[in-house]
Amino acid sequence: MKGSDLTPFQHSLLEWYRAHRRALPWREERDPYRILLSEVLLQQTRVDQAIPYYHRFLERFPDLRSLGEADLEEVLRVWQGAGYYARARNLHKLAQIVSAEPPLPTNYARLRELPGLGPYTAAAVASIAFDEPVAAVDGNVRRVISRLMAWENPTPAALQAKAEEWLAAESPGEWNQAMMELGATLCAPRKPACRSCPLARWCAGQASPERYPAPRARQQRATEAVALVLQGPYGVVLEPRQGRSLGGLWGVPMAEGRSLEPLLRRLAASHGTTIPTPEHAGTVQHAFTHRRLTVQVYKSRWEGPAHDPQSKPLSQLDRKILRQAQAL
DNA sequence: AATGCGGGGAG
DNA sequence: CTCCCAGCATT
Numbered sequence: 545m546k547g548s549d550l551t552p553f554q555h556s557l558l559e560w561y562r563a564h565r566r567a568l569p570w571r572e573e574r575d576p577y578r579i580l581l582s583e584v585l586l587q588q589t590r591v592d593q594a595i596p597y598y599h600r601f602l603e604r605f606p607d608l609r610s611l612g613e614a615d616l617e618e619v620l621r622v623w624q625g626a627g628y629y630a631r632a633r634n635l636h637k638l639a640q641i642v643s644a645e646p647p648l649p650t651n652y653a654r655l656r657e658l659p660g661l662g663p664y665t666a667a668a669v670a671s672i673a674f675d676e677p678v679a680a681v682d683g684n685v686r687r688v689i690s691r692l693m694a695w696e697n698p699t700p701a702a703l704q705a706k707a708e709e710w711l712a713a714e715s716p717g718e719w720n721q722a723m724m725e726l727g728a729t730l731c732a733p734r735k736p737a738c739r740s741c742p743l744a745r746w747c748a749g750q751a752s753p754e755r756y757p758a759p760r761a762r763q764q765r766a767t768e769a770v771a772l773v774l775q776g777p778y779g780v781v782l783e784p785r786q787g788r789s790l791g792g793l794w795g796v797p798m799a800e801g802r803s804l805e806p807l808l809r810r811l812a813a814s815h816g817t818t819i820p821t822p823e824h825a826g827t828v829q830h831a832f833t834h835r836r837l838t839v840q841v842y843k844s845r846w847e848g849p850a851h852d853p854q855s856k857p858l859s860q861l862d863r864k865i866l867r868q869a870q871a872l
Numbered sequence: 873a874a875t876g877c878g879g880g881g882a883g
Numbered sequence: 884c885t886c887c888c889a890g891c892a893t894t
Contacts, residue, residue, distance in 0.1 A: 586889040593880060594889085627878025630891075662891045682889045724889055733887065734883070759886075860879065875894080882886090 553746055554712045554719070560742035561722035564729070566591070569598055571721075576648050576673040577608050583668045584631050584660060591728070597626045605639075608648065612639035620793060620857040629793060629859075634660025650674045663704075672717035679707035680720040684727025690757035691731060691749035697758055769839045771798045772807055772822055773869035774846035780871050781811075782851040785859070794856040796865055804842060820844045825869045828861070843869040 550558065565571070568591060570582035581601060585594040604622050605611040611619065616636050623632035637659045642648055649655050652670040656663070667680035679685075681703050689706050690698050712719040730737040736753045738744055749756045773796050774781035782794040799807040808819050822842035839861070853872055866872035 583889065588877090588888055588890055589879080590881070590888055625879080627880085628890085630877075634891085660891070664890060668889065680889075683887075684889065721889085728889075732882095873894100875892105877891095879888105881888090883884100 549714060550712060553743065554710070556742040557722050557726065558712065558715070558718065561718065561725055565721070565725055566729075569595060574673065576650075576669065578602065579673040580648070580665075580669050581635070583665045583672075584635055585626065587631060587665065588628065589626070594626075597623070608639045608642050611636060612643035617857060624793075624857050625860065627860075631660055650676075652676055652678045668720060671720050675715075675717060677711060677713040677716040679704065679711045679716075680724070681707050682724055682727075684724040684731070685720075686727075687733065687757060688723055688727045688731050688743075691736070691753050692743060692747050694748035694756055696756055769798050770804050770807055771796050771828075771839050771841050771865050772804070772811065772819070773825065773841065773843040773866060773871050774811075774819070774848075774850065775843060775869065775871045776846040776848070776850060778848070779850035779852045780866065781846060781848075782853065782856055782858075793859050793862075794851070795859060795862040798839070804840075815848060817848070820846070828864045828868050839865060841865050841868045843871070 568582075570578055582594070582598055585597055585601075601622055605614060605619070614636070616633065619632050619636045620629060623629060626632075638661070641658065649658070650670075651674065652666050655661050655666040655669055658666075661669070664680055664682050667678045668682075670676035670678050671680060681689075681700070685707060686698070686703055689695070689703050693706065695702070707723070726741070726743070730741050731753075734754065738747070738750050738753060741747065744750055747753075781797065783797055785793045785795045797807055797811055799810070804822065808822075812818050822844045825841045825843045828839045828841055853866055858866070863872060
């Protein structure tokens with residue numbers, strides 16, 4: 545660890561970072577579990593959005609042991625609202641794996657084998673918590689490198705190679721965070737502050753930074769669904785949600801399409817009774833990344849067994865539906 | 873290589 | 884409204 549080993553390029557960024565870095569909760573300490581949690585929370589999530597969940601999660605699950613011993617449903621309840629619920633399921637599974645064989649792995653290759661830890665998160669934890677010289681390439685770093693190199697459509701392999709080439713191996717955790725911090729603040733997607741950038745003299749894309757990297761083509765398709773809120777003295781009928789992302793959460797009975805009939809048939813069969821004629825309670829719109837969902841919300845009086853929606857982990861969509869039916 | 877997955881903030 | 888964020892798993 546010698547500052548004199550740094551290239552002028554590396555020195556400029558690290559100097560800038562030490563002077564301008566934001567004081568974030570997980571930067572105040574070196575507990576690997578807390579660093580791991582922060583990195584998982586930050587997957588596709590802005591810093592400001594992740595911070596409240598970071599505190600809430602640690603208050604309930606201060607260490608890997610307490611997390612591994614908890615019920616998945618409670619983990620999801622604490623995660624509720626943060627989105628990408630597979631992250632919580634994977635973190636819970638990770639805690640159970642690690643608790644059986646105590647220490648958290650301390651290198652990239654073994655971290656990479658754990659559920660929910662992909663190339664970015666494994667590299668971030670390995671470098672920040674364990675000082676392993678491996679480059680962490682997230683969306684920020686992708687943009688920073690693309691602009692410095694004037695690359696419009698870089699491949700992940702090219703980005704990783706360039707990131708490794710530039711990595712300040714003496715302080716990899718700090719270097720990785722500096723690259724991300726630059727991308728999150730000055731080298732922003734729109735209106736980058738090139739005049740303040742410590743790397744401007746090395747930047748090939750500075751004349752037209754917004755060209756790099758080229759924006760991704762997307763398509764949004766509209767989908768329709770119907771939901772039925774069965775409410776009565778014992779609460780609301782909730783079903784376990786299926787699927788990788790929403791699995792483990794609960795929700796009101798729903799079906800694709802615009803017709804209520806198939807849903808009514810399914811519910812009548814599963815409950816062994818006919819459903820009282822539903823009344824239309826309104827429409828709920830919900831935006832997913834590649835889909836715009838329009839849900840027709842119906843509700844019926846229901847005297848049978850039900851759940852207390854306050855005690856179940858629900859997605860934001862289901863909370864919207866319950867509010868629309870005035871059941872939350 | 874393409875797709876699905878949440879939620880929210882900025883322009 | 885669109886874009887995209889400290890991505891990952893699956894196909």
